[in-house]
Amino acid sequence: MVIHVNGEQRELSNDIQTVSDLLNHFELANKKIIVELNANIVDSSQHEEITVQDGDRVELVHFVGGG
C-alpha cells in the first residue's frame, strides 16, 4: 500500500489497516497527536476504527515540548 504521509510518499505493509496501526508503525502511538486523513481530522476516539487505504493522504502532527 502506498500513502502520502506529511507530503512524502511511503510504501507500507498491508498489515497496516487502521489509523492506530499507522501511528504504531511511526512510533507515534503514545504521543499527543492530531491526525488528518484526506483533509478531515480524525477524532482520537476513532483511531482504531478508521481504516487507511492505498492512495490516502495523511498528515500527522505530534506535539513536542522542547524550545
Place this chain on the structure above:
Amino acid sequence: MQERYSRQILFDGIGEEGQQNLQKKHVLIVGAGALGTGNAEILTRAGVGRITIVDRDYVEVSNLQRQQLYTEHDANDRIPKSVAAQKRLREINPDVEVDGKIMDVTVEEIDQLVSNVDLIIDATDNFDIRFLINDVAQKHRIPWIYGGCVSSYGLSFTILPGETPCLNCLLETIPLGGATCDTVGVIAPAVQMVVAYQSAEAMKILVEDFEAVRRKLVSFDLWKNEQSAIDVSRLKKEGCPSCGTSQTYPYLSYENQTKTAVLCGRNTVQIRPPKKVNRDLNALVTQLENQGGAIEQNPFLVSYQSEDRRVVFFKDGRVLIHGMKDIVEAKKIYHQLLG
C-alpha cells in the same frame, strides 16, 4: 532613524503604518532559550516598541550550539539568560525597550507579566507553563504563539482568543513524558524554522494584519524532508474550560501548579520554595563553606560543587540540582544543604 527599518517598510505587508504599529507594541517572550533568543533578536531588529523576556535559568556551554544571543563568556560566568539576552539585545538596537527578568514563571507572576502586553511568544520547554500561558492569554484576550521543537522536528500554532481553538482544545490534557532535547537532542535549523514561523506570525499580529495570520497547525521535519499544515478549526470546543462558553481557567488555580520540575536538556531538577524569598547569598556562602567543596558567587546566584554534584542557588530562592532527574533525591539534597 527609520533608515534602520527601510527594507521592511518597503515590504508591502508592513509599510510605514505597520512600522509605526510595531513601535507601539509590547511583546512578552516567555523563555530565553533557543526559541526565545531567536524570536527576541528578530523582533528587536524589527523595532518592536518593548520586549519583556523572562527566564529562570543561566547560560551553559551546551546552550551555545543554538541559543544565538549568548557567548562562551556568558557560559563561563554562568550569567542568567535574561540578563545576557537583555545586554545583547540592547546592543543590537537601543531603540527597543528591553526588559530581561530572572524569573520562574508560575501563576503568581503571570498576571503581572501580561499587563499591557499585546502578544505572548511561547519559548518555553514544557507544557505546564504553556497551559498557564494558554489560560492567562484567554483571560486577558491576548494572542499567543505556541512553538516547540526537538531533534529535526518542530511545530507552531497561533492562538487568537475568541477565534481559533486554544491549546487546551487541541490537547485536552497536559502531555506527560515524550521526547525532549534531553533524550533526542535538537539541531539549530529546526529551532530557526520554528522561530521563523513564530516571528512572522508575531509581525502580522503586531502590525494588525490579522487576515494574514496562519490559521493552520504547521509542522516539519528537516531531516526526513516532511512538512504538514492542518486546519484544526473544527477542534475548537464550546465546552473547553479555557476558551469555551463558561471559562474557569483551570491552570490558573494554585492546585494545578508544579513546585518541582526537571529542566529540559539539563539533567537537572529545579526546586522552588512555596513562597518567594530573598535569599541572603553572602550568608549562604558562609554556611556552605563549612560543608567543604568549591563555591562560586556572582550577584545573581551561588554555585556549589561537591564531588560530582553541583547545586546552584538563586537569589529568589530557587535551587537547581544538577546531575539528576530524580525529584525525591533532589529534594533530599536541597534539605541537606538548606535544612
